[in-house]
Amino acid sequence: MRIIKAKDYKEMSRQGANIISAQVIMKPDCVLGLATGSSPEGIYAQLVEWYNKEDIDFSEVTTVNLDEYKGLNKENDQSYYYFMHKHLFDKVNINPDNTYLPNGIAEDPDAECVRYEKLIRSFGGADLQLLGIGRNGHIGFNEPSDSFDKAVHCVDLLESTIDANKRFFASADDVPKQAYSMGIGTILSAKKILLVASGEEKAEAVRASVCGPITPEVPGSILQLHPDVTLVADEAALSKMPK
Ligand code: F6R
DSSP: OEEEEESSHHHHHHHHHHHHHHHHHHOTTOEEEEOOSHHHHHHHHHHHHHHHTTOOOOTTOEEEESEEETTOOTTSTTSHHHHHHHHTGGGSOOOGGGEEOOOTTOSOHHHHHHHHHHHHHHTTSOSEEEEOOOTTSOBTTBOSOSSOOOSOEEEEOOHHHHHHHGGGSSSGGGSOSEEEEOOHHHHHTSSEEEEEEOSGGGHHHHHHHHHSOOBTTBGGGGGGGSSSEEEEEETTTTTTSOO
8 A cells, every 4th residue: 555644634635636637637538436525525626626727627537436325315415416516526527427426315225236336347447446434444334344345235324424424414313324335345346546534533544444454343454455555644644553
């Protein structure tokens, strides 16, 4: 794993955006696996800035998002569909028909999981998958458990994740209790992975994922088995790494 140390969130965002931008320049019709949440927000803002300066062109890019809350429709401002449009898709020249997320209101959840997994596999996996990491080490919504879920699946969110995400909702009761998520196998099918982390609260998850034993108790630890992972993290997120 390559580790790039950034001073703070802003620098992490610029470094992360650099890697995505390089991917798009090298392969304009690439498939980007994308994430939501606080970690990638600055990256998307930076990419939009470069797009406005005509330094990056998304016209041939395809995107597949990691996850989506179950039960939220596209108009819901907490859906990941809404997040992606607000922070990136509506601000650059990407073709909306080439942007994919799980359908949060699919009638048949099992069929939705199969559909989304097949879609990603039909692209041969993402060329570059962007990941944030949860305080408990989750990637996508693969929560700590006793086994790794391989394919796209529907997850029961842990209390700790609901608690971490309630800041975006009126109350913890409003946070959906389930979500669709790429599985660990889906994530690992990406040719390259870019993991970003910022802040002290991620330091333990980063340490356990990078240096700890590979275990489904720390889903991020599986990234040690992928041949091309770059971690871009700020000093606070790297503060528990061995010196
Ligand atoms: C988001 C996702 C999650 C987040 C993680 C960190 O699409 O899959 O795994 O990356 O919960 O969230 P933030 O960045 O908000 O701290």
